Amino acid sequence: MKMILLRNLALLLFGMLSIACSQENEEYIRIDENLEVVRPDNFPELAYDLSKNPVTKNGFELGKKLFYDGKLSANGFISCGFCHEQRFAFTHHGHQFSHGIDDLEGTRNAPAIQNMAFQKQFTWDGATSHLDLFPIIPITNEVEMGETMTGVLGKLQGDVEYQRLFASAFDNAEVNTENFLKALSQFMVMMISANSKYDKYVRNEPGGDFSEEEKTGLALFESKCASCHKTDLFTDDSFRNNGLPPYPGINDIGRAEVSGSAADNYKFKVPSLRNVAVTAPYMHDGRFGSLQSVLNFYNSGVQDSETLDPILKQNGKLGVTLSPEEQEALIAFLNTLTDEAYLNDKRFAEY
Numbered sequence: 001m002k003m004i005l006l007r008n009l010a011l012l013l014f015g016m017l018s019i020a021c022s023q024e025n026e027e028y029i030r031i032d033e034n035l036e037v038v039r040p041d042n043f044p045e046l047a048y049d050l051s052k053n054p055v056t057k058n059g060f061e062l063g064k065k066l067f068y069d070g071k072l073s074a075n076g077f078i079s080c081g082f083c084h085e086q087r088f089a090f091t092h093h094g095h096q097f098s099h100g101i102d103d104l105e106g107t108r109n110a111p112a113i114q115n116m117a118f119q120k121q122f123t124w125d126g127a128t129s130h131l132d133l134f135p136i137i138p139i140t141n142e143v144e145m146g147e148t149m150t151g152v153l154g155k156l157q158g159d160v161e162y163q164r165l166f167a168s169a170f171d172n173a174e175v176n177t178e179n180f181l182k183a184l185s186q187f188m189v190m191m192i193s194a195n196s197k198y199d200k201y202v203r204n205e206p207g208g209d210f211s212e213e214e215k216t217g218l219a220l221f222e223s224k225c226a227s228c229h230k231t232d233l234f235t236d237d238s239f240r241n242n243g244l245p246p247y248p249g250i251n252d253i254g255r256a257e258v259s260g261s262a263a264d265n266y267k268f269k270v271p272s273l274r275n276v277a278v279t280a281p282y283m284h285d286g287r288f289g290s291l292q293s294v295l296n297f298y299n300s301g302v303q304d305s306e307t308l309d310p311i312l313k314q315n316g317k318l319g320v321t322l323s324p325e326e327q328e329a330l331i332a333f334l335n336t337l338t339d340e341a342y343l344n345d346k347r348f349a350e351y
Contacts, residue, residue: 084112089274090191096285105143111124117189125254125269135184163175194232217330221333227311254284298312
């Protein structure tokens, strides 16, 4: 009788475990097979050419593993995910300047990774105009990941698991630069943030009811901010001088470092404002710790220069004039751009 009871108990436990594993596996499959890159109704057309690098389950999973792997850095510790944390829209929250290998510090704040498939320019100074080439910049930067592409590929080529993963993701099965960069892009083009309260509001979906203050903030945004933060991507993908004086001890000339033109001095890429409430600190050098500080700057801190954007110099006034009440309403609107679904999407989470 005792043996029968023990056997029945074991069968019961095994059945419960099997059900749990089955449910977990179903969730895993549901998450990871949903890999179609769908343009949200309120978004512009994709900029990334998916026909040259279609997203596959194996390619996406490989890209995700690479994104979170310290092997991409010289010391084997700094991964892409180290400076791009999901719960903060893949920024380095709380760090003015991102910290890289050996705790070295750069001179710029890590930008958010979101809606990359819709953008044409990458990094604060537009050092590349193709998403596939974007990872090369932090990997080879001496204070970020401090590696070489040759060094990264050598480590991956000597890894049996990566040999298998590349073979499952690409027809030629090669662990090479092209496939490495394509896998990372397959991961990043899926990182679409388009389910905020604002999105639900403009698409007339449940959960998109705006308060009167949020509606006032939206109207203010459209009249005072949308010239640069265009479309529902909230960036026009351009480079502008917003009147921010050079950071003390760091004369970062921005876009001019890439173009070589003095006309681009102190111009930086207009950042997307999606998830802006969780991506502090702000500006290319992370000098402002709150949205209130940013608005205070635009209200009274903009400095004139030869390359200052004309939008910020009208009718003999610099910046964007906002009353305290208008600032509160504008911040209320900016808070509606937070996309909790994106910040908690399991597809993009580290294993």
